[in-house]
Amino acid sequence: MTFAKPEESAVRAAHGRARAWAGMFRLPLRNRVWRGMSGDFAGKGAGSSLDFQDHRAYMPGDDPRHINWQAYARTGNYTMKLFREEVRPLVDVALDVSPSMFFDAEKAARAAELFAFALEGAQRAGAIPRTWLCGGGEAVLIPVEAALSGAWPSMIPDSGGDWSADGRKPEKGAPPPPVRPALERVAWRAQALRVVVSDLLFPGAPEETAGLLSARDGRGLVLCPYSPKEAAPDWDGNVDFHDVETGGRYPRRVDPPLLTRYRAAYARHFELWKAAARRHGVALARVPSNGDFAKALQLEALPTGAVEPWA
Amino acid sequence: MGVIVLGNPWGLLGLLGVPAILAIHLLQRRAVIVPASTLFLLEQCARESEGGNRVERLRNSLSLWLQLLAVLTLTWLLTQPRRVAEHAVRRVAVVVDGSASMRAAKPRLLESLPRDLETLSTIAVRTEYFLIDSRSREERLYHGMDLAELRRALEAWTPSAGAHDPAPALQLARGLAGNEGLALYVTDHAQEIPPFGARLYACGAPVENAGIAGVSVEEADGRMVWRAVLRNYGKQPQTRWWSVESGTLKTAPVSVTLPPGAVKQVSAPFPDGVSELTLTLSPGDAFDLDDRAAVLRPRPKTVRVSPPPEEAARPPEERLVTAMFSSLPGVALTANDAEADLLARRFNALNPELPPKPACLFVYGDSDPAAGPAPLMTGAVLVERHPLTDGLNWQSLLCRESVSIPPLKSDEPLVWQGNRALVFLRGPERERRLCFNFDFPGSNARRLPATIVTLHRFLEETRRGMIAEEHLLAECGQALNPVADTGADAPPLTVVTEFASGKKLERLLPVSQAGLTRAPDEPGFLEVRQGDRLLLRAAAHFADVREADFSKAETRADLREARAAETLKRHTSEDAAWRAWVLVLLALIGAGWWFISRPEERRRKNASVPGPVSVS
Numbered sequence: 036m037t038f039a040k041p042e043e044s045a046v047r048a049a050h051g052r053a054r055a056w057a058g059m060f061r062l063p064l065r066n067r068v069w070r071g072m073s074g075d076f077a078g079k080g081a082g083s084s085l086d087f088q089d090h091r092a093y094m095p096g097d098d099p100r101h102i103n104w105q106a107y108a109r110t111g112n113y114t115m116k117l118f119r120e121e122v123r124p125l126v127d128v129a130l131d132v133s134p135s136m137f138f139d140a141e142k143a144a145r146a147a148e149l150f151a152f153a154l155e156g157a158q159r160a161g162a163i164p165r166t167w168l169c170g171g172g173e174a175v176l177i178p179v180e181a182a183l184s185g186a187w188p189s190m191i192p193d194s195g196g197d198w199s200a201d202g203r204k205p206e207k208g209a210p211p212p213p214v215r216p217a218l219e220r221v222a223w224r225a226q227a228l229r230v231v232v233s234d235l236l237f238p239g240a241p242e243e244t245a246g247l248l249s250a251r252d253g254r255g256l257v258l259c260p261y262s263p264k265e266a267a268p269d270w271d272g273n274v275d276f277h278d279v280e281t282g283g284r285y286p287r288r289v290d291p292p293l294l295t296r297y298r299a300a301y302a303r304h305f306e307l308w309k310a311a312a313r314r315h316g317v318a319l320a321r322v323p324s325n326g327d328f329a330k331a332l333q334l335e336a337l338p339t340g341a342v343e344p345w346a
Numbered sequence: 347m348g349v350i351v352l353g354n355p356w357g358l359l360g361l362l363g364v365p366a367i368l369a370i371h372l373l374q375r376r377a378v379i380v381p382a383s384t385l386f387l388l389e390q391c392a393r394e395s396e397g398g399n400r401v402e403r404l405r406n407s408l409s410l411w412l413q414l415l416a417v418l419t420l421t422w423l424l425t426q427p428r429r430v431a432e433h434a435v436r437r438v439a440v441v442v443d444g445s446a447s448m449r450a451a452k453p454r455l456l457e458s459l460p461r462d463l464e465t466l467s468t469i470a471v472r473t474e475y476f477l478i479d480s481r482s483r484e485e486r487l488y489h490g491m492d493l494a495e496l497r498r499a500l501e502a503w504t505p506s507a508g509a510h511d512p513a514p515a516l517q518l519a520r521g522l523a524g525n526e527g528l529a530l531y532v533t534d535h536a537q538e539i540p541p542f543g544a545r546l547y548a549c550g551a552p553v554e555n556a557g558i559a560g561v562s563v564e565e566a567d568g569r570m571v572w573r574a575v576l577r578n579y580g581k582q583p584q585t586r587w588w589s590v591e592s593g594t595l596k597t598a599p600v601s602v603t604l605p606p607g608a609v610k611q612v613s614a615p616f617p618d619g620v621s622e623l624t625l626t627l628s629p630g631d632a633f634d635l636d637d638r639a640a641v642l643r644p645r646p647k648t649v650r651v652s653p654p655p656e657e658a659a660r661p662p663e664e665r666l667v668t669a670m671f672s673s674l675p676g677v678a679l680t681a682n683d684a685e686a687d688l689l690a691r692r693f694n695a696l697n698p699e700l701p702p703k704p705a706c707l708f709v710y711g712d713s714d715p716a717a718g719p720a721p722l723m724t725g726a727v728l729v730e731r732h733p734l735t736d737g738l739n740w741q742s743l744l745c746r747e748s749v750s751i752p753p754l755k756s757d758e759p760l761v762w763q764g765n766r767a768l769v770f771l772r773g774p775e776r777e778r779r780l781c782f783n784f785d786f787p788g789s790n791a792r793r794l795p796a797t798i799v800t801l802h803r804f805l806e807e808t809r810r811g812m813i814a815e816e817h818l819l820a821e822c823g824q825a826l827n828p829v830a831d832t833g834a835d836a837p838p839l840t841v842v843t844e845f846a847s848g849k850k851l852e853r854l855l856p857v858s859q860a861g862l863t864r865a866p867d868e869p870g871f872l873e874v875r876q877g878d879r880l881l882l883r884a885a886a887h888f889a890d891v892r893e894a895d896f897s898k899a900e901t902r903a904d905l906r907e908a909r910a911a912e913t914l915k916r917h918t919s920e921d922a923a924w925r926a927w928v929l930v931l932l933a934l935i936g937a938g939w940w941f942i943s944r945p946e947e948r949r950r951k952n953a954s955v956p957g958p959v960s961v962s
Contacts, residue, residue, distance in 0.1 A: 135384075138383045276388075280385075
């Protein structure tokens with residue numbers, strides 16, 4: 036059994052589907068102000084949009100086209116009309132490329148779809164995206180063009196691990212914990228929408244990651260693909276687990292009580308993530324890998340505001 | 347509701363299927379390789395699962411229980427459960443051969459018979475035992491359900507009879523056991539199939555036996571000499587020492603060597619003043635009955651005969667009747683009719699009244715010299731079947747016409763010629779008269795052996811009916827029939843038995859049972875008295891060579907069809923619900939198959955339509 040990186044053809048196919056869904060759903064960029072180059076979204080400062088924002092006294096150097104002449108007629112003072120600035124928001128998209136993201140074909144496809152959807156969504160909104168691949172303890176900035184073309188699998192940093200289970204002997208002891216995606220190594224831009232596509236299947240404090248996404252006036256959004264085989268496995272009896280993170284074999288005996296406890300632990304793991312996300316204003320939506328993409332988004336992503344339907 | 351028993355206990359081996367199924371359930375699941383991305387979560391909650399197990403913990407699954415139930419049902423069917431009637435009793439009637447040869451086989455019998463009877467018994471069917479001696483129909487050695495008691499009865503049992511027919515005892519055994527029960531004939535010689543459906547149980551073994559095969563006493567050179575025949579029945583030569591004991595007297599042992607199958611005679615005169623002795627052979631084999639013999643000087647009853655008074659006046663050569671009786675042994679002639687036991691009389695046609703005692707009556711023809719001899723009687727001579735004439739040839743009898751004794755309807759003819767009964771019996775048994783109804787002097791009867799033998803037999807009959815002292819040599823178990831006074835005031839008989847081993851038994855016997863008196867089964871002396879009167883003294887020795895010959899003794903038991911399984915079949919009926927059990931078994935197998943194949947289907951189904959898991 037071998038866990039391979041997603042093939043570019045499959046990724047391109049996922050991008051094709053995501054492009055279509057980007058016409059149905061959009062990223063949550065409308066409900067806050069952004070900083071950036073002029074664009075279509077309300078900026079934090081005064082700009083040249085048609086949206087009136089405020090008045091203030093004239094200061095030398097102000098554009099005389101924005102002097103409120105009616106007010107000058109009434110008061111004799113130069114008063115400036117301030118209009119809302121329209122900017123192109125910044126969107127940083129980070130894809131967790133740890134092996135668990137490609138646990139099976141469905142999950143790999145769903146991860147690629149979410150990554151492409153985030154990228155397409157940013158493109159459609161006129162945002163300025165940046166794309167990162169996080170894996171193997173590294174964060175690699177890849178060109179947006181490469182991401183859009185589906186060529187990113189070849190840019191996944193090599194973790195040095197052997198994913199193949201063939202010929203490997205069962206390991207004794209506990210498997211090493213999965214390596215956290217190096218989100219801290221991503222150069223998150225200030226006041227940017229920070230989209231992370233990750234299954235969050237790694238131990239550690241969610242608080243840290245959620246804080247990272249909301250730092251520097253950023254807005255965090257986590258799209259979390261998951262496989263039902265992870266959420267509700269049918270393990271029964273002696274199972275030779277092949278750890279997708281390390282490629283190691285770990286024989287375990289699973290009985291129904293243990294399976295019940297596992298499911299509870301799985302649920303608790305994401306409860307902690309969601310609680311941390313709420314505290315930091317990060318939108319977190321789990322997206323099942325099976326079924327239609329739109330239906331998958333309707334389960335959590337739409338209710339939680341992680342994505343929005345086009346009006 | 348009857349008890350259920352297992353017709354085929356080997357079917358319980360089917361229970362081995364239970365551990366087999368458990369082992370299959372423990373070992374069947376090879377660890378499947380499953381990719382996992384959440385092992386860190388599994389590790390958090392299951393440290394005890396680390397390493398897995400070669401032997402899987404048994405899981406409570408429906409298929410497991412279905413398979414176990416199927417095995418149990420199959421085992422139940424294989425054991426062939428049978429229903430036993432609530433009061434079913436199996437009867438086993440054991441007839442033990444009471445012949446003397448069984449003495450040698452008794453130790454083996456005590457060891458093997460209870461054990462084999464134990465194997466015939468079953469838990470569910472009670473067994474009732476009857477132990478019968480083949481010598482006696484009346485007495486049962488044991489009756490009950492306890493094999494230990496039966497063994498004790500066997501230990502106390504002493505076989506000592508000669509060869510005899512076990513059929514009456516076997517018939518009794520079959521009657522006691524019933525058609526469904528087992529009748530067992532225990533002997534030491536394998537022989538033909540016993541009658542009345544009895545099974546043969548032979549427990550004998552060849553014994554190198556040598557012993558006394560017979561004893562006789564005769565007069566030689568004016569002295570009484572005892573003679574004993576020694577025989578070696580075995581296949582090996584044997585050397586023994588014989589000696590004679592009488593009271594405190596004991597002769598020095600004399601060696602005698604007997605080649606295989608040889609017969610030798612040893613003899614010696616009775617010592618002076620000794621009338622009884624015990625011949626002893628040194629022991630050397632398992633059969634001891636023929637190693638001793640009691641011997642005495644036989645002294646039969648003397649029959650006192652009163653010859654015809656007419657002969658007393660005749661010259662001795664014309665005393666025909668007197669001469670005949672005086673030639674017979676054990677006869678004393680007397681002229682006193684009162685003390686005579688038998689009267690010999692000439693028939694008087696003018697006074698045809700018969701003598702009042704047992705008598706022999708002879709017809710004398712009229713001797714008329716002028717007329718010449720009377721013509722010979724013609725016609726075929728016919729002989730009636732009677733103990734007195736059995737085997738005798740009367741065809742050569744030539745007799746002349748003469749007066750005859752008028753016949754009576756109550757007469758018992760023995761010999762006929764034409765319509766005339768030449769010899770007949772008249773009168774009741776105790777006063778029977780033997781009548782020669784032809785001209786005895788004018789016939790050739792005196793020279794016919796048949797005449798003398800018939801007279802001898804008649805004298806024996808008379809002798810047997812006499813109450814008189816008698817000393818005789820007898821074989822063990824021989825019927826002695828002492829004649830006693832049967833009057834109303836007659837005292838009972840006292841029977842004293844002195845065995846050669848020194849043991850002495852004394853018992854009282856009603857006069858009515860005097861005819862049942864037998865010589866002891868073991869060598870020894872027996873004395874029968876009535877009050878102070880000695881009636882009989884007998885010395886018994888073992889002389890049944892058939893019992894002493896162990897060359898054909900063997901061990902063979904024909905109990906195949908009598909084993910417990912067969913007993914169960916006879917006393918039980920098959921479980922009527924077995925068809926239902928077969929259906930249950932098929933249903934369990936079918937359901938088990940369905941549940942075994944179902945998880946795969948369910949797994950496939952789950953894999954195709956997994957539902958999202960809400961963790962919110």
